[in-house]
Amino acid sequence: DTEVTQTPKHLVMGMTNKKSLKCEQHMGHRAMYWYKQKAKKPPELMFVYSYEKLSINESVPSRFSPECPNSSLLNLHLHALQPEDSALYLCASSQVSGVGDTQYFGPGTRLTVL
């Protein structure tokens, strides 16, 4: 089973709202990722968690706040977003094998900021 699940599928929020995206995997993977994908563009890495610790932050604005409460769950807390933050937010996970590590992606949350 190589399934990564994400909720919600769609989210519409105002610029003053606070919302959270959720990602879950039960493959025993110890690395989890958030990506942002704009239409007709490749995914752009935002954050990487390795063994529940933040290991990479690609200079993402502080209005995006990641959280990894345990090895199966990854959240992305959103606050005071801008309309240009509207995009598909993808979660991925991988084993952290060090060699031959492969990322598996979830279906994404389509976010619209009004």
Added chain:
Amino acid sequence: AQSVSQHNHHVILSEAASLELGCNYSYGGTVNLFWYVQYPGQHLQLLLKYFSGDPLVKGIKGFEAEFIKSKFSFNLRKPSVQWSDTAEYFCAVRSTRYSSASKIIFGSGTRLSIRP
């Protein structure tokens, strides 16, 4: 800095035509190479990957790719495409410098349209 180039932005083919999508990367060290596919309205799926060994890699749905180290290339091929292959294709490179987590660099993607 690492980069991945996919020179074909949009490829249009008829069914049964052969396909080759180009991918070049710029990184001198050991790399892992991937092709992902994103069907309309669906999530990214792994087509195939190369880590080491035989440079000709076979993936799902009849796709294959060849790693040519001297050319820094990892082109995707399929001998006979179907309408259902219509999708966006992304080449990706992972530097093995990062041992604790995978940082993947994606190419800009190639949109493949198949005429029935």
